[in-house]
Amino acid sequence: HTPEGGESVVLERLAQKIQPPQMYQVAMLNDDYTPMEFVVMVIQEFFGKDRESATQIMLKIHLDGKGICGVYSRDVAATKVDQVLDAAKQAGHPLQCVSEPIE
Ligand code: TYC
Helix, strand or coil: CCCCHHHHHHHHHHHHHCCCCCEEEEEEECCCCCCHHHHHHHHHHHHCCCHHHHHHHHHHHHHHCEEEEEEEEHHHHHHHHHHHHHHHHHHCCCCEEEEEECC
């Protein structure tokens, strides 16, 4: 049947309840021991960056202490952190990585 005024108010209120998922930034932390080359490889492999962008991100982390490697939904961000920490541990490097909600 034909929608009338009262229904559109209900639909608007429903639409307001549909929110995009909370997003999470995956940030890597600087340390004094992990080789720059290893960090660049990790950023390329797990965050899909080309060598140039990966190098820029690595240098930002090296200089500022921290840098964002990507932004993802909660589950994907948690998986990225696990992958980075596993790779670092396997290679014997102390590289640290965290996931943080944004906005
Ligand atoms: N600071 C490290 C070095 O001089 C390089 C490095 C960069 C380590 C980024 C960790 O997340 C990191 N070898």
